Every structure is written in C-alpha cells, then in structure tokens.
Amino acid sequence: MMTTIHAPAEIRHSGSQRRAPNIWPPIVILLAGTAVLTLIVLDGPAIVRAAAVLTYLAVVPGLAWVRVIRPPDGLTQFVVGVALSLALGVLVAQAMIALRHWSPELGLVALVAIASLAAALELARGVRAARSGPWRAS
C-alpha cells in the first residue's frame, strides 16, 4: 500500500533561495546535555540542579528529535517536543525496570545521548547545507 503524506500548508516555501540553516540550536542542545551532566557530577546547588534536570528531561530530548523533522511552527515543535521528551523518559525508565538495572543517572545519560544524537544529525545537516549556499537573509 502506498502511503501519501501531506505537509502542512505552513511549510511550503516559495522562491529559489532557501533560508540559511541555523546551527546554533543543535549546539545549544549539545551544551545543555553536557551542562546537566556536569551539574550532577559536581553535585551543584540543589535548586539549580533540580530546575536544570527537570527542564532538560521535560523538553530537550524530544525537542532535539522534533527539530530534525522540521515542524511547521514553533508551537507545534515545542508541544510535540515536550510530549516526545516525556515519552522517551517513560520508555527509558521503564526499560531500566524491565532489565532490572535501575539507575536514574544511567537513564539521564541515555536521554542525553539520545538528544545529542539528534542534535549531531541536525548540526551535520546544517553544516553540509551551509557549504552548499546560496542563502537569502533571514
């Protein structure tokens, strides 16, 4: 069976020139993962650690992957990203229970790895695209 997929109208682009790829979001995602792991290793201030880890777990892993498929708008990207982050967290935590290898830190490392993989993919795509120009000003 052939499946036809339709993109939302908002993502249609016109004109021959494309928007220059923004390589900063994947770099921020990579740095955020490193920062969160550093906070845990160095046992940072309780409130900072709690806020940073909870925000990261709730937003970043899913957002990193949602960015790869380029949703039509920021709101869709954010809300799908949050749901996907929570879903990935559920599956990683559940897998640790099923495998009888419970370690919250290991779970976080796994999620940072998942997010970083997506960010690396986006970064590589952005760098490759940047070399192929030309771009119109955004």
Next chain:
Amino acid sequence: MNDDGVARPTHARIRPGTRPVLRAVRMWSMPVIALGLGVASLLRADAADIGPLGLVTALRPGLYVALALLTASFVIGVFREQSSSRWWLAAHVVVLVVLLHGAASMIEPLPRMVSSWLHVGFADYIARTGETLPELDARFSWPGFFALVAMATGTAGMANAMPLLTWTPVVLNLLYCAAVYRLARELSPEPRTAWLAVWLFVPANWVGQDYFGPQAMNYLFYLVLLLALVAWFRGAPRARSRPPGRAVGWLRSALRLPREPRWLEPERPPLGPAALAGLIGIVLVVFAASTVSHQLTPVAAVVAVSGLVLVGSCTMRTLPVLLGVLLVAYISYGTVAYWSGHLDDVFGFIGRLNRTVSDTTVERVRGDTAHQIVVLSRLSIAALVWGLAAAGAWWRARRGQGDRALLALAGAPFLLPALQSYGGEMLLRVYAFALPFVVILVAAVPGALGSVRRVGHPAVLAGVLSLALIGSFFVARYGNEAFEQVRPADAQAVTWLYAHAPEGASLVSLTSNVPWRAQNIETYKYDPLGEDLGPDSLEAIEMAMRRNPRGAYLIVTEGQFVFAESFLGKPPGWGEDIERQLVESGRFRLVYTNPGARIYVLAAQESEA
C-alpha cells in the same frame, strides 16, 4: 494579516500622534490587570471558607471581576476587524489557565487530591527499589509515569516528587492549550474559530484529571498523537464514486444540508522519506509510552485513530492495526499480574453499555445534596457543550466547512463505554477525550448565530458562552473541594504516624480519604486499600486493628468525615458518632491529637507495649 490569519496592528493603522509604546501598554494592560487582580483575590481567599459546594464559597468578588474583564478583552480582540497579535491573545489564554486551574493551588496550603499524594508514594517505591509492586496496586501494571518521576526526582536530587504537585495542573493545561490550539488551527476554517476553541476549552475542561498522575501526562500524549496525525497524515478529499443513496439524501434534506457534502480538507504537498520516518517514529514512541503508563488512554487513541482511518482522513491506514498489536502485546505480557485476577474488570464490560452508563451516571449522582448539585452541574455542562457542538457541526456542514477528521475525533470517544467501565468514571473520560474536538465545533456557533440568525453580535454571544462556562467552572471543577483538598491537620497526623508507627503495623482509617502512602507504601498494612470505605463499626475497627500482632493505629480526620458524608452519602455526624462510640468503649487510647485529627491505638495493645 499574520501567519495565523489574524490581522495584526501595523504602523499604518496607528493614529498619527499615538506612540507605538503607549499603544502597546494600553493593549497589554488588560491581561496584566486581570492577572494581578485575579491572583490578589485568590491569595486573599481563605481555605477555611471552602464549603459543601467547594471552592466557590471561598472566592472573592475580585476574581470574578478579573475574569469578566479578561473575557471581554479576549472576545473583543478575537472578533474585531483589526484583531490583535497571537501573542496578545495567547497571553489571555495563559492568564485564564492560571486563574482557573491554579485557583486551588493559590488558596490551599497543601497540594490537593490524595490520589496525587499516592502517586508520589508509587514513584518513591520505584526510586528506592527499582521495582514495581503490581500485586499491591493495579496501577503498578502501567508504571511508566511513576518510573519517569522516580528517574527525574532521583537525578534532580529531590527527596520525592511532592514539590511538583502544586503547579502540575497549570503547567499541563498550558501544554494542553498549545496542542488544542494547533489542532483547532488544522481543523478550523479560520484562526478566529481556533482561538475561541482554545479559550472555551479552558473552562470546559472541568474534568479535573490534570492532577499529578498518569492520566494527566497521557492526555498530553493523546492530544499530540492526534495532532501529528491530523497535521501530517490527513488524506486529501476523495471524490464520490456514486451519488448518495435515497435515505442519505432524505436525511440531508431533512437537516437542510446540501445534497452533496463539501468538506474543508486542504490538499497538502508530500513530505520526504526522512521526515515520514521521523513522524512515524514520533507517533509510535508516544503511543508506546502511553501503553506502558495508562490503562485507558491508549485504548482511546486506537479508537480515535480507527475513526480517522474509517472516514478516510488518515493516510496511514494500517496504523490502527499496528497500534492495536502494540497495545495487546503489552497487556498480554506486561500486565499479567493485573488481568490474571481482574479479567471481568478488563473485558466484562464489553457490550454492557447499560451497566457502564448506569455506573458512570446514576451511581455518581449520590452523596449529600451539595455533591448532587455538583454532579448535576457537570452533567448539565456536558449536555450544553455537546448540544452546541451538534449545532456547530450542522452549521459547518451547511457552510461547506465540514471536516470528517474533526467529526470522527469528536465522536470516537463515545464508543469507549461499550468497551470498558473504567471504575465508573467512563463518561467523565469520554467527555475529556472528546472535548478538544467538541470545542472546535462549539466555537463555530457564535459566528453562526451572529451572522445568520441575527441573534446578536458574535462577540457578545461568545462572551456570554464564555462567562457561562467560566461561571460554572468553579462548581463543576472544584465542587468536591471540601474533601478533595488536603487539610494540614490531616497531613500533620500522617507525619506523626510515620514517625511513630513501627514497620509492619496496620494503619486503619474510616475512609480512604487520608493523605497517606506518599511514602512507605510497602512498609505498613493499610486499611482501607483500594476502597472508599474502611471498617465503619466499632467491631470492624477493633477486628482490623487486633489482627496485626505488630500493632495498629487508627487515624480519624476531618477529611474522612467530609468525604463520607459528601461523597459516600453517610448521614451527618456519621464519623463523629463512630469516634464517640470508640472513645466511650474504653478499648481505644488516644495517642495523638490536633485540631482536625486524632490517632488511636488499642488500649490493650498499648498496655502490652
């Protein structure tokens, strides 16, 4: 026009001499004033004023003024020719969510709902042991949410998840609103309807399943999964191969609908293979997470996706089968401990629609008069919303703005009662699962009545409808607050209990409405466990306490008395009578007391100790 189709104020429209900054200040002042006034009113309210009708008796007039101002500002902004920016409209929605869904959080000193405290206890057990206890509680057969919380609090360095409880409803409702808005934009002819839909969704969502727990997270999963399907996998309209039959033609004529239906389903260009794979991956990951974390939501998702496929609005026609296989596989292997002893709970309701409807409506209309008023107000709002949705669907069909995906998603949850009873809460869940789509249909009504029937200006009609829903929200949503709040005295007694009761002891109460089990869920023997009513006579209490050689503690709290009278329909003074009997019997000794709670042990047990 901006990309949402709502006209934005531009420099060309600014009157000469009016500075943009002043204009911006004037424009933004209304949501800011409403927020300030509303929050100040809520912070001044006293939880002690919560009465039989719930939170409504504790609210100050300033809150209603704030909500009226906010509503007026929003509907004028939505319906005027030169509408405001989406940020400004979104700010109104955010303020509405904070004032409605954050009301209890700002009035009550402790997080509400003993169920959410229990969920903290489930996560605490996983965090300590790395295991689940499906034989203790059925919810451990779907432990995804608790596992996530255990992992999150563990890595965040938190002792437990209690700090997350208070603001969970506000945060989640904001996320729901974001998803509902995007769904409404995909399924509405223009942005005005989408904005009105998300605005109405906030007060119409009185179901209260947004407290810290698996259902709250899974509702977001449900919305996002359907958003992905509607946004990316919606099929193009198909031309009819043959004319409609005589019966269909007669029905359409009787309903004054065009003989040939016209649908509002835009053609969309195809996506590349990488994006396609990514989107399918997102759908499957979200569904898998839902499957392992909640009993009902994945079933509702499969039914909704099946509805989309049946009406030809989902290009992934094999998706329901795939999701169904995932669901059955998990239930077969992951929840054996649950269904091996509860087969009748799982499958017994299939086809028994009468019993499900009876359980979820008749049985729920019980308790004292105030509680019955609350339940009837909920049923009335549901009837109003569903009636207006039917009118909206009819209007859109007449205008050639029908949408098969919207109708399928709004109607699919009504099939759920034929499949499960879900502990007598099914109609509540049907309302919740249909609501995001129902409000999109309701949002078409003010424009329809205003423009054709000349009943009034659409903005006025939208305002009246909004105020009706907002006004009834506090009774429908917080009507049970007399027993859904967690009283500080009750929580203090539980803290004393955990500090003094030896491991393995029995902890006994008259009803289940006690804020315990947020810790040590496996360390003590709790009675009642999983039932509303505990031992409720002197003999039954004594028997439950004497059974355990390691000792037993009876906790008696104000929260239990209110729950028994208001929800369980016990006569006034029921709890006080039992307590008086046990004191007069001389067989119990008081070991702890505060103004709202007492703890007793058996007198013989005390002397032996």
